[in-house]
Amino acid sequence: MQPSSDQGNGGASRKLKRYGSVIAIVVVIAIIGVVIAFSGGDGDDDSDVAGDEVVPPEQDGDPTASVDDDVVSWDDAVAAGIEDEIDWGERCDTETGRLEIPTSTPIPCYKPFTGDNGGATDDGVTAETLKIVLYWPDEDDILYRTAMDQIGNDDTFDEIVATAQDYIDLFEQYAETYGRSVELIPTPASGSYLDDVSAAADAEMIVNEIKPFLVVGGNLISNTFAEVLAQNQVLCIACAPGSPASWYEQRAPYVLDVFAGPEQRLTMTSEYVCKRLVGEPAVHAGDETYQDQERVFGFIRQDTGPESQELEDNFVGELAECGVELAEIITYDDPLALTTVGRDIASKLKDSGVTTVIYGGDVVAPPLLTAAATEQDYFPEWIITGTTFVDTTAFARSFDQEQWAHAFGVSTLAARVPLELTDGYFVHDWWCGVSPPADQTTALIFPAVQALYLALQEVGPTLDNETVIEGLFNAPVVGGNLLNPHITFGNRGIWDETDYQGIDDATEVWWNPDASGVDETGVEGEGMYMYVDGGTRFLPGEWPEGTPDVFNEDSAVAIYEELPEGLERIEYEPQGTQSCSG
Incomplete structure (x- = not known):
């Protein structure tokens, strides 16, 4: 078995051609990082990240176990026989134990929280807010612009941010966030995706000036952006190219991905x-x-x-x-x-x-x-x-x-439904009364926001890197049906190594x-x-x-024209105050 020789090097113009047709979708995947990565790493430095050695949190074997005593899911309450003793509020369907949001995948109810959430439990966290950076290419970047034009996606960054904010406003009124609201900080890249120097500078700026709790998105051509964040112990999701499990282990727990790794x-x-x-x-x-x-x-x-x-x-x-x-x-x-x-x-x-x-x-x-x-x-x-x-x-x-x-x-992708039947499009129309501003990207944005709030509910009031990882490692399985991949993190007996990537199954x-x-x-x-x-x-x-x-x-x-049996939506009336971008 003799591998053929490498086929040349190529510069920036060649990289533009090489990645132009895929980068638009890749950066869209970056925005959905929290939810649901492909080809091997880019050969960047493989040294360990700076900081203390991180040992993966232990898992107690109970997928419904919560990280905090203040965190009680519907399933926890049912297992303890106390579901009737809790006032779940109007947001919870007590017939099913799910939030009254018409998604094809149930979102569990959590016990309403009262008390002290601990305030500033980590960088980017206060008693009232949780700071999250959304990192996105500069719309004037020729690489990004060429890519978007090639796939015919005319959603602008402003439309994508507006759509994400609509979903955040929805979940703020339904999900249990333990007194905190998400502060989304859109942050465009300062240079081309091909420029490692500007990628490193952007990461340093985010670390030192914005000081977020979490970064979503990154440079998915080079590992540089993720390396700098990990060295500074800032958690990031979907911020690097797919790499072997060993690469994630060396940077644990600061770099996560959401797809199956290569x-x-x-x-x-x-x-x-x-x-x-x-x-x-x-x-x-x-x-x-x-x-x-x-x-x-x-x-x-x-x-x-x-x-x-x-x-x-x-x-x-x-x-x-x-x-x-x-x-x-x-x-x-x-x-x-x-x-x-x-x-x-x-x-x-x-x-x-x-x-x-x-x-x-x-x-x-x-x-x-x-x-x-x-x-x-x-x-x-x-x-x-x-x-x-x-x-x-x-x-x-x-x-x-x-x-x-x-x-x-x-x-590893799931079977498909028409755009209007995806949760993102359907829920935006249900909540706001209009189609989402970023209609071509919404099927990817909504699962990201949904997964974010699933994680926040599970982690509880004590919010820091350790509890997020512990929450992910002990969280219930997401998906595992025809339309939604099986997603877990940690040591579930599925993979030999500790799993910092999401999708576990395939079709x-x-x-x-x-x-x-x-x-x-x-x-x-x-x-x-x-x-x-x-x-x-x-x-x-x-x-x-x-x-x-x-x-x-x-x-x-090829495509389901209607939702498959067992994944149908329950009809609910919207609650709370709809604050939408229109």
């Missing part, structure tokens, strides 16, 4: 390959001669630094446990270089007899790689690993459709070039990802053995 995704992919593909013929290949041959696997990944080599080594080792030896491992650096070397890669895979290509690279490369494969008359199976946005319909429509018609595999998908509908940005078109068995999700170790039920339209869903 190591976790590859672990789920190796299980999928071992249980469902190995030893069987490549029946879904485009080349009929492959369809009678036992699968021969190759692996393509992007080389982003030492962390990506660590990820590869772990993946190769996991595959070896079930007898899979990769016939080829292809690495690339700059995806734009694939315009010239893509043919060589396709020829190399073809000459090695690879029937099944496991794709672990970025989202920019597939249009070039798949076009090159078609030019070389090479039509293998393509195995999806859930890397950055490769498993989104919006981007997959740009891949060579002759090739991608044979793509299937693992996605099986395949590409249907003939299906039509809207993509994730609301654009109508042809080509859709299909979710096997309606989007049924599996935790690590739970993937079934046997032949994948892919390319079977009878058992798959």
